[in-house]
Amino acid sequence: MENTLETLLREIRVCRLCREHPRGAPLPHEPRPVVVASRKARVLIAGQAPGTRVHASGLPFDDRSGDRLRDWMGVDRTQFYDPDRFAIVPMGFCFPGYDAKGSDLPPRRECAPVWQARLMAEMPQIELVLAIGQYAQSWHLGNLRRKNLTETVRDWQDIFARPRVPCVLPLPHPSWRNTAWLKKNVWFERDLLPVLRREVRARI
Numbered sequence: 363m364e365n366t367l368e369t370l371l372r373e374i375r376v377c378r379l380c381r382e383h384p385r386g387a388p389l390p391h392e393p394r395p396v397v398v399a400s401r402k403a404r405v406l407i408a409g410q411a412p413g414t415r416v417h418a419s420g421l422p423f424d425d426r427s428g429d430r431l432r433d434w435m436g437v438d439r440t441q442f443y444d445p446d447r448f449a450i451v452p453m454g455f456c457f458p459g460y461d462a463k464g465s466d467l468p469p470r471r472e473c474a475p476v477w478q479a480r481l482m483a484e485m486p487q488i489e490l491v492l493a494i495g496q497y498a499q500s501w502h503l504g505n506l507r508r509k510n511l512t513e514t515v516r517d518w519q520d521i522f523a524r525p526r527v528p529c530v531l532p533l534p535h536p537s538w539r540n541t542a543w544l545k546k547n548v549w550f551e552r553d554l555l556p557v558l559r560r561e562v563r564a565r566i
Contacts, residue, residue: 367399374455389459405447407494408494411458411466413425494533511532
């Protein structure tokens with residue numbers, strides 16, 4: 363019997379919904395879905411959407427944000443890109459383009475409704491979800507998400523303690539644009555990061 367996960371990944375890699383059946387303006391460039399799914403990984407990294415560098419390389423978090431995220435997690439590149447250790451599934455699989463101010467647009471609205479639940483169903487072994495940013499937190503936390511990202515991440519202990527499988531740790535985006543947020547919210551590095559590293563280490 364054919365591996366259902368591999369079949370699903372093949373479908374995702376040729377997905378053109380955002381070009382051929384867009385919800386709004388079509389994707390302004392050719393799609394290049396970036397996703398890592400696995401039947402062995404126990405940790406899922408749920409991000410937002412690839413940036414330009416990731417769009418070019420096809421390697422998730424292949425940028426300075428990835429360097430910071432790996433530092434937060436306490437892992438190196440070899441560990442991070444081992445699909446037996448980590449699945450990496452953003453809310454939108456393709457770089458969404460830029461807004462008028464030159465910032466990345468939100469994840470495409472076509473992706474999550476079609477692919478997220480199907481991928482999660484094929485990875486029942488996932489024990490820990492790192493929900494990075496408000497879009498991933500909205501999908502993975504549902505009504506546990508607070509009214510904004512700061513409040514959601516600040517309440518990480520209550521969220522993480524909920525008896526649910528997989529458990530979820532909410533994180534801000536590791537973009538260097540969030541350096542001011544990190545300086546303002548010193549509890550994040552002091553309190554949350556040691557738990558993040560401990561929980562990741564226990565599962566890889």
